[in-house]
Amino acid sequence: MELRNRLIRSATLEGLCGADGQATPVLIDLYRQLAAGGCGLLISGNTHVLEEGKLIATGLGASCDEQLAGLEKLATAVHQEGGKFCLQLGHTGGQGRSKICGRQPLAPSAVKLEQYPEIPHEMDADDIEKVVPPLPPLRPVPNRPVAMPSSYTLRTVIWLIRFCLL
Numbered sequence: 001m002e003l004r005n006r007l008i009r010s011a012t013l014e015g016l017c018g019a020d021g022q023a024t025p026v027l028i029d030l031y032r033q034l035a036a037g038g039c040g041l042l043i044s045g046n047t048h049v050l051e052e053g054k055l056i057a058t059g060l061g062a063s064c065d066e067q068l069a070g071l072e073k074l075a076t077a078v079h080q081e082g083g084k085f086c087l088q089l090g091h092t093g094g095q096g097r098s099k100i101c102g103r104q105p106l107a108p109s110a111v112k113l114e115q116y117p118e119i120p121h122e123m124d125a126d127d128i129e130k131v132v133p134p135l136p137p138l139r140p141v142p143n144r145p146v147a148m149p150s151s152y153t154l155r156t157v158i159w160l161i162r163f164c165l166l
């Protein structure tokens with residue numbers, strides 16, 4: 001990916017979505033302004049791939065077609081201002097709250113994190129499958145890497161995926 005400069009807005013959870021996880025006009029306008037201000041690359045805030053993996057109630061989602069349509073609007077706004085856009089995909093893991101996830105949070109280990117309130121449920125192979133398969137529908141760009149594993153905290157699985165690199 002070629003950037004116009006080295007100014008990168010690191011992933012920042014804005015909490016500017018509704019409960020439906022769709023990009024709102026306010027969020028889209030924020031990204032447009034950041035790109036118009038000269039930012040070369042904008043990385044989205046943590047974006048859940050599964051409703052059960054939501055970090056905050058007003059977080060951005062990539063778990064259904066409606067949410068993907070909103071993400072395209074975000075990418076388009078950035079592109080129109082000459083910037084590039086990356087999506088940070090995540091699953092909340094042990095940082096989750098059942099009130100937001102709608103169930104006991106799912107994490108690799110049933111270990112409570114000091115600063116978070118709940119003991120998560122240890123994921124089994126089926127649970128992991130539920131988190132990983134939502135990735136492919138994100139329209140990978142031909143001849144480009146689809147996803148690269150990353151790490152956020154020890155108990156949170158994060159993927160950075162290149163998205164809408166036109």
Ligand SMILES: Cc1cc2nc3c(=O)[nH]c(=O)nc-3n(C[C@H](O)[C@H](O)[C@H](O)COP(=O)(O)O)c2cc1C
Pocket residue numbers: 010011012013014044045046088152
């Ligand atoms: C309000 C806020 C939200 C953040 N959200 C995310 C996030 O969603 N994903 C992530 O990887 N980092 C997140 N971060 C971390 C930032 O991307 C950044 O790494 C951190 O603020 C350190 O950068 P700094 O030293 O320039 O402040 C967040 C930081 C802040 C302050």
